[in-house]
Amino acid sequence: MNEQPRLAGTEHWAHKGDVKLFLWNKCAVDPAGIIGTILFVHGSSMPCQPTFDLQVPGRPDSSVMDWFARQGYDCWAADMEGYGRSTKTRDNNAPISQGADDCFAAASYIERLRGQRPLLVYGISSGALRAALFAERHPEMVARLALDAMVWTGQGSPTLAERRKKLPEFQAKNRRPIDRAFMHSIFERDHPGTAEKDVIEVFADEVLKLDDSVPTGTYVDMCSKLPVCDPEKIAAPTLIMRGQWDGIASLDDLIEFFRRLPNPDKHFAVMPGISHASFQQKNYRLVYHILQSFFSQPAPVYRG
Numbered sequence: 001m002n003e004q005p006r007l008a009g010t011e012h013w014a015h016k017g018d019v020k021l022f023l024w025n026k027c028a029v030d031p032a033g034i035i036g037t038i039l040f041v042h043g044s045s046m047p048c049q050p051t052f053d054l055q056v057p058g059r060p061d062s063s064v065m066d067w068f069a070r071q072g073y074d075c076w077a078a079d080m081e082g083y084g085r086s087t088k089t090r091d092n093n094a095p096i097s098q099g100a101d102d103c104f105a106a107a108s109y110i111e112r113l114r115g116q117r118p119l120l121v122y123g124i125s126s127g128a129l130r131a132a133l134f135a136e137r138h139p140e141m142v143a144r145l146a147l148d149a150m151v152w153t154g155q156g157s158p159t160l161a162e163r164r165k166k167l168p169e170f171q172a173k174n175r176r177p178i179d180r181a182f183m184h185s186i187f188e189r190d191h192p193g194t195a196e197k198d199v200i201e202v203f204a205d206e207v208l209k210l211d212d213s214v215p216t217g218t219y220v221d222m223c224s225k226l227p228v229c230d231p232e233k234i235a236a237p238t239l240i241m242r243g244q245w246d247g248i249a250s251l252d253d254l255i256e257f258f259r260r261l262p263n264p265d266k267h268f269a270v271m272p273g274i275s276h277a278s279f280q281q282k283n284y285r286l287v288y289h290i291l292q293s294f295f296s297q298p299a300p301v302y303r304g
Contacts, residue, residue, distance in 0.1 A: 006055055007066045014078070014109035021105055022085035024049055024077045028069040036120050036143075036295055038068060039107060040077040041099075041134075043125030043149070044218040045178055045186065047084025048077035050206035051124070054280065056199050064279045067288055073295070074114065078106040080130070082175070082215035093174040094215035096228050099130035100137060107134070107141050118143035120295045121236075124278065125149040125248060126218035132229040139235040146291055148241040149248050149276050152257040154226040156250030159189065159276075164223045171220055175213040180204050190275035191245035196282060203280050231257045237265035239294040241287070243274035264303075267294060 012023040027034065040052045052075075056062040065075040079086040080102045082094035092098065107119055121142050123131030128147040135142040154160045170176060183204035187195045221228055240258050242251065251270075258268050269290045271283065278287045 003058070003060045004066070004070070006063070007069055009053065009065070012109065012113070014105045016081070016101060016105040019081050019087040019090065021081065021087070021102055022048075022079040023106055023109065024053065024065075025075065026053070026065045026069040027074045029072050031074070031114065033072060034074045034114075035072040037074040037110060037114060037117060038076065038120045038122060038295070039103065039110065040065070040075070041103060041121065041123035041127035041131045042077070042080065042083070043127045044222075045182070045214050046203075046207045047079045047210050049084065050203055050210070051279065052077045054199075054203055054206060056202045059196070059199060061285070061288070062199075064284075064288065068292070071292065073120075076106065076110055078102060082217075084210045091174065092215075093217035093220065095217035096126060096129045096133060096221045098217065099126070100133035103130055103134035104138055104141075107138070111141070120144050120146075122146040122148065122291065125276065126222060129218070129222070129228055132234060135236050136229055136233045142236040144239070144295055144297075145234065145236040146239040146241060146294060148278055148287075149243065149246055150240060150254060150257070151222060151249035152227050152229075152231070152253050154222065154249070155253050157248055157253070159247040160222060162189075163219060167220070167223045170216040170223065174216060176216050176219070177213045178207070178211060180208065183207060186277055187275065187280070190243075190247040194243075194245060194273060194275045194281050194283075195277070199280050203277075231260040232262060234261060235263060237263050237297075239267045239269065239291075241269050241271060241278065241290060243271050243276060243278060243281070245273075245275040248276060265297075265300065
């Protein structure tokens, strides 16, 4: 497979009161030819660009933003408050509810810039919870919703069971340190070997260029306040994506969430050979395929 050149990106800034939110955009077609606008929402421990625009030499289409942009999508990603290039100075731990507010601020900016059109929204891990809560609060802004590495109640989650041991530490401060060893642990805790070593190293390099600590709010919420969203209030067509080896949520937990989604246009995909960080896995092309199939699905002509 031939590597294609990296697409140029543009930076934008959305505002949430005094908070500045960094947005990163990639689009390979004239705005009139856009087939859909995607908002990518990152997780608890890394900002948006390493997650969604990771460039790894020798790994074709390593950037999911580049790949979807070349398919005709307008691709956006945002650093939530407290991450990357967004505001980090306020005295808070950036909980999931605040992340849903950040999604709204980013989506509002995109709609003002591109025109009023519902967005295709993808969130991973705590980003899935932010995205789900955003879709619950603002159903008119979400055309289709993809939730990857999602957790609902936390029942049966080995990752959260281990993480709860440090809950008092997370509750005691607004930020937690991250380093290269922590980055490696993301890929080793569930099933070592699902990601290439050079990809892990480049990913860690890019995350640590932007952050040496991240907010504790999502960890506190996921360890002590689940559930934080209500599937019965999510109106958008929804895709649940679960890596075969992902330890963040049990299959039973996600199936019950899926069962309660009211829209009959709903899908559940188990991704073989994948643990937690889907786009950095060896099977990343499989993830792209599943997501594109969902985002490009035609609307039903008959509903009954």
